[in-house]
C-alpha cells in the first residue's frame with residue numbers, strides 16, 4: 001500500500017514563503033540605505049559628496065560584507081520566487097475559477113512573478129552599468145561614478161527605462177510587503193493589519209518615487225530644463 005503524505009509539500013511551501021518574506025523585507029531595508037546614498041546625487045556640489053560616499057563604499061570591509069549579504073539576499077529571493085511560482089502553478093486546483101480566493105492567489109502569484117522578472121532584468125542592466133563596469137571592473141578608467149551616473153541618465157531612453165522599472169517596483173512592493181507581513185504572522189488583529197497595510201502602501205509609493213526622482217532630475221538638469 002502506498003502512503004502519500006502531503007506534509008513535506010506543505011512545509012516546504014511554507015518554508016519557501018518564509019524565506020521569500022524575510023529576504024524580501026531585508027531587501028526593502030537595503031533600498032532605504034541605497035536611496036539615502038543616491039539622494040547625494042541631487043546635491044549641487046559637482047558630485048563631491050556622492051563620490052566620497054562611493055569611495056567609502058569601496059574601501060570599507062563592513063560594507064563589502066553587507067554587499068555580499070545583499071547579493072545573497074537577491075539570489076535567494078529570486079530562486080525561491082521561481083520555485084514558489086512553479087509550486088503554485090502545480091498546486092492550482094482544478095476548477096479554481098469557481099473559488100475566488102484561489103483565483104486571487106493565482107493572480108497575485110503570477111503578478112509577482114511577472115513584476116519580479118521585469119525587476120530582475122532591470123537589476124542585471126543596473127548592476128552592469130554601475131556596479132560591475134565601474135566599481136568592480138573599472139572598464140572606464142578616469143570616469144568617476146558621479147560622471148558615469150550623470151552620463152547614463154542624460155540619455156532619455158535610459159532614464160525612461162528606470163522610471164518604468166520604478167513603477168513596476170512600486171507594484172511589486174505594494175503586494176510584497178503586505179504578503180511578507182502576513183506570512184510572518186504580524187497581523188495580530190484587524191487594526192494592526194490595516195495599519196501595516198497602509199504603511200506598506202506608503203512605502204511602495206514613496207520609495208520608488210524617490211528613486212525615480214534622481215534619474216529624472218539628472219535628465220532635466222542635463223537638458224537645461226532646471
Ligand code: HEM
Nearest residue numbers: 034038054057067070126130131135149162211212214215
Ligand atoms: C533609480 C535609481 C537608482 C540609482 C540612481 C542607482 C544607482 C546605483 C549606483 C551608482 C550603484 C553603484 C554604487 C557603488 O558602486 O558604490 C548602485 C548599486 C546597486 N544598486 Fe542601484 N540605483 C538605483 C536603484 C536601484 C534599485 C531600485 C535597486 C534594487 C531593486 C538597486 C540595486 C542595486 C544593487 C544591488 C547595487 C550593488 C550593491 C551596492 O553597491 O550597494 N538600485 N546603484
